[in-house]
Amino acid sequence: MTDKTGEKKSNPAKWRQRTRLVRGGQERSAFEETSEGLFLTSGYVYGTADEAEKAFKGDVERYMYSRYANPTVTMFEKRLAQLEGAEKCVATSSGMAAVFAALACQLQAGDRVVSSRALFGSCLYIIDEQLPKFGIETVLVDGTDLDQWKQALSQKTQCVFLETPSNPCLEIIDIRAVCDLAHEAGAKVIVDNVFATPVLQHPLELGADIIMYSATKHIDGQGRTMGGAILTNDMDFFEESLTPFFRHTGPTLSPFNAWVMVKGLETLDVRVARHCENALDVAEYLSGRKGITKVLYPGLESHPQHELAMSQMSSGSTIVSFEIDGGKEAAFGFLNRLGLIDISNNLGDAKSLTTHPATTTHQRLSPEDRLATGISDGLVRLSVGLEDVEDLKEDLDQALG
Ligand SMILES: *Cc1c(COP(=O)(O)O)cnc(C)c1O
Numbered sequence: 001m002t003d004k005t006g007e008k009k010s011n012p013a014k015w016r017q018r019t020r021l022v023r024g025g026q027e028r029s030a031f032e033e034t035s036e037g038l039f040l041t042s043g044y045v046y047g048t049a050d051e052a053e054k055a056f057k058g059d060v061e062r063y064m065y066s067r068y069a070n071p072t073v074t075m076f077e078k079r080l081a082q083l084e085g086a087e088k089c090v091a092t093s094s095g096m097a098a099v100f101a102a103l104a105c106q107l108q109a110g111d112r113v114v115s116s117r118a119l120f121g122s123c124l125y126i127i128d129e130q131l132p133k134f135g136i137e138t139v140l141v142d143g144t145d146l147d148q149w150k151q152a153l154s155q156k157t158q159c160v161f162l163e164t165p166s167n168p169c170l171e172i173i174d175i176r177a178v179c180d181l182a183h184e185a186g187a188k189v190i191v192d193n194v195f196a197t198p199v200l201q202h203p204l205e206l207g208a209d210i211i212m213y214s215a216t217k218h219i220d221g222q223g224r225t226m227g228g229a230i231l232t233n234d235m236d237f238f239e240e241s242l243t244p245f246f247r248h249t250g251p252t253l254s255p256f257n258a259w260v261m262v263k264g265l266e267t268l269d270v271r272v273a274r275h276c277e278n279a280l281d282v283a284e285y286l287s288g289r290k291g292i293t294k295v296l297y298p299g300l301e302s303h304p305q306h307e308l309a310m311s312q313m314s315s316g317s318t319i320v321s322f323e324i325d326g327g328k329e330a331a332f333g334f335l336n337r338l339g340l341i342d343i344s345n346n347l348g349d350a351k352s353l354t355t356h357p358a359t360t361t362h363q364r365l366s367p368e369d370r371l372a373t374g375i376s377d378g379l380v381r382l383s384v385g386l387e388d389v390e391d392l393k394e395d396l397d398q399a400l401g
Pocket of ligand 1: 094095096097120122123163167192194195213214215216217226227228
């Protein structure tokens with residue numbers, strides 16, 4: 001920040017994480033507004049024809065067209081990049097636009113991708129169905145099994161994709177170990193960090209090359225807007241692959257959504273802390289409950305990878321999944337009896353939301369594939385919100401009967 005005389009008062013490079021979330025990337029206009037400006041404009045004007053020529057030649061860097069860049073979107077990108085310690089951030093229109101752009105911009109026919117199998121449904125569609133149509137070989141592994149990664153990465157590979165914790169079973173993948181194997185095979189690693197949020201886990205520090213987010217989830221945090229982001233320190237990838245792909249295919253974030261997201265970042269740290277506190281409380285409550293056969297929460301010691309989870313995440317995450325005895329009928333009965341917690345496939349919202357993955361988010365999978373990834377008919381995923389946790393437990397209690 002600079003004062004009116006242009007003298008530096010505080011050095012942004014020295015700001016701690018919580019300060020960056022509130023102030024990172026802000027650029028005030030001539031009106032000196034407190035809150036980040038919303039620049040709802042698609043174009044920009046040039047004083048002279050020569051200025052336009054220079055901009056198009058790349059001799060000067062300036063705003064030209066909002067498909068390329070927009071001041072409100074830039075503030076969101078800079079704030080998120082500072083939080084991750086990333087050189088570059090590109091905001092996208094949705095999380096899926098981020099996943100597709102991050103993969104498609106760097107792959108071509110004949111390339112090979114290795115990915116964990118337990119993925120968000122749409123990510124699995126891109127990797128398992130869309131990329132092979134372009135002549136790209138894709139190999140799926142059990143993300144928790146390092147031997148399977150080792151085997152799959154024993155030959156030259158261009159790209160590795162993984163999600164940890166995974167949706168909906170909250171499996172944990174050893175990011176550092178997989179990155180080491182991937183780099184030996186010549187692959188760049190993309191981590192879908194949505195479930196961990198930018199507050200709990202920093203994959204770039206663990207060796208990942210690219211991170212992607214659905215900002216729709218915790219970054220917005222109140223279920224209003226769609227958005228996503230790609231972050232990296234790999235300047236080759238950013239300049240040669242991502243930038244031209246992004247500019248010319250147009251998965252651009254709207255300035256309005258970017259404005260909601262940049263304001264969302266200001267409260268992300270406090271919200272995620274409360275989400276995690278409530279989630280642990282709910283997970284502990286469910287663990288002792290009759291009629292529940294399994295509780296999956298990385299913050300519980302009973303989680304099969306609790307130690308790994310705690311070594312790469314600062315908390316147990318905001319989502320709890322659990323299995324209700326009695327399959328689909330029992331799970332539906334439970335969901336339909338809930339009075340406070342809403343049935344919704346969204347997550348990371350201030351409101352607690354719950355879904356039955358087997359019939360919603362993971363409906364596209366064959367019954368065999370669902371079982372292979374632990375998605376039984378009794379499994380319920382709960383995105384724990386910011387309500388008073390006693391009200392949440394009361395609602396769960398009456399719905400469990
Ligand atoms: C929601 C989600 C996505 C996709 O993001 P959208 O904003 O819905 O396009 C990708 N990965 C994970 C883990 C998600 O939860």
